[in-house]
Amino acid sequence: MATKSLKKLGNNLAQSNKQLEILSNGIFKSGKLPTFKDKISETSQFPIKAKKLEILQINVGYMCNQVCDHCHVDAGPDRKEIMTRDTMRQCLEVIKNSGAHTLDLTGGAPEMNPDFRWFVEEASKVGITDFIVRSNLTIIRANKKYYDLPEFFKKHNVHVVSSMPHWTRGKTDKQRGDGVFDKSIKALQELNAVGYGMPGSDLRLDLVYNPSGAFLPGDQVAMEKDFKKALMDDFGIEFHNLFAITNLPIARFLDYLIASENYEDYMYSLVEAYNPAAVENVMCTNTLSISWDGYLFDCDFNQMLELPVNSKSRHISEFNEELLEGRNIVISQHCYGCTAGAGSSCQGVVA
Ligand code: SF4
Numbered sequence: 600m601a602t603k604s605l606k607k608l609g610n611n612l613a614q615s616n617k618q619l620e621i622l623s624n625g626i627f628k629s630g631k632l633p634t635f636k637d638k639i640s641e642t643s644q645f646p647i648k649a650k651k652l653e654i655l656q657i658n659v660g661y662m663c664n665q666v667c668d669h670c671h672v673d674a675g676p677d678r679k680e681i682m683t684r685d686t687m688r689q690c691l692e693v694i695k696n697s698g699a700h701t702l703d704l705t706g707g708a709p710e711m712n713p714d715f716r717w718f719v720e721e722a723s724k725v726g727i728t729d730f731i732v733r734s735n736l737t738i739i740r741a742n743k744k745y746y747d748l749p750e751f752f753k754k755h756n757v758h759v760v761s762s763m764p765h766w767t768r769g770k771t772d773k774q775r776g777d778g779v780f781d782k783s784i785k786a787l788q789e790l791n792a793v794g795y796g797m798p799g800s801d802l803r804l805d806l807v808y809n810p811s812g813a814f815l816p817g818d819q820v821a822m823e824k825d826f827k828k829a830l831m832d833d834f835g836i837e838f839h840n841l842f843a844i845t846n847l848p849i850a851r852f853l854d855y856l857i858a859s860e861n862y863e864d865y866m867y868s869l870v871e872a873y874n875p876a877a878v879e880n881v882m883c884t885n886t887l888s889i890s891w892d893g894y895l896f897d898c899d900f901n902q903m904l905e906l907p908v909n910s911k912s913r914h915i916s917e918f919n920e921e922l923l924e925g926r927n928i929v930i931s932q933h934c935y936g937c938t939a940g941a942g943s944s945c946q947g948v949v950a
């Protein structure tokens with residue numbers, strides 16, 4: 600299990616241009632597999648166009664208390680990229696004035712940003728309908744300064760979305776690190792104790808499943824049933840919904856695919872599972888991703904690949920919703936991860 604980010608290790612794949620080179624060469628350059636652009640062109644779906652903005656996803660920093668094998672952010676304790684309060688102020692202005700109904704805070708572990716609580720307090724006042732924080736759960740048990748997070752989330756009516764790759768200790772710890780399962784279970788019980796995830800509760804608690812290897816997720820509805828039964832039977836835990844998310848072939852998951860010699864097979868399975876119906880609703884069509892330093896991207900994956908939005912409005916300081924609407928989405932072969940099977944987004948399946 601890694602303890603350092605690819606960036607800290609000096610691994611080539613920490614560089615976005617190296618990742619993009621891999622995704623553009625080999626099986627795609629030789630024509631064995633169609634590029635994503637060619638594939639969506641077959642059904643006249645190129646270019647993908649941004650529709651009305653509904654979700655602002657803000658990445659407040661890449662620092663994390665974990666170093667999960669599959670992480671598309673290449674997050675970890677050694678990452679120093681952190682959003683400042685000044686950039687948060689600019690984000691608040693945009694949240695107030697844009698038409699987005701959902702705010703989605705992500706990271707790294709967003710709670711590790713020193714201004715996280717200030718930002719949540721301020722953002723909770725601006726009339727957002729759905730205010731999501733992506734919490735990795737273990738942060739709640741990582742240090743006593745985080746022990747009150749369940750109460751803090753409740754106070755600000757935050758919708759908690761948390762990764763839980765499996766209901767067994769072995770599979771969870773394999774992907775996320777030793778001890779992660781036990782801490783996650785304890786954190787879920789604490790969230791339940793303040794009302795999160797309980798049947799009929801407005802305090803939303805959703806879990807995210809992503810496969811622990813080079814395979815696609817199974818049926819989201821069936822998996823939710825299995826998760827609910829196992830977590831209730833074994834630990835008395837309740838939650839609302841399960842989102843099944845496909846691992847995209849970037850950053851540490853790409854590194855894993857290459858190291859385990861699964862890269863080509865995985866790309867073949869993504870292309871074979873391509874579903875044109877999913878293209879209509881890929882999350883970049885209604886979401887905008889904002890990086891820790893205020894730049895705008897079509898999604899968190901494009902942020903990590905340093906593929907900026909195709910618009911004159913490229914930074915939060917020059918945010919212009921009209922200019923951004925209708926922009927052409929920037930794509931590459933990683934996008935096959937969003938269109939395989941029932942499709943995949945930060946909110947689970949899309950088709
Ligand atoms: S997957 Fe989430 S919890 Fe794991 S290292 Fe990445 S940001 Fe942290």
Ligand code: SF4
Nearest residue numbers: 881883898900934937
């Ligand atoms: S990876 Fe990003 S840009 Fe590509 S389809 Fe998915 S959400 Fe859209």
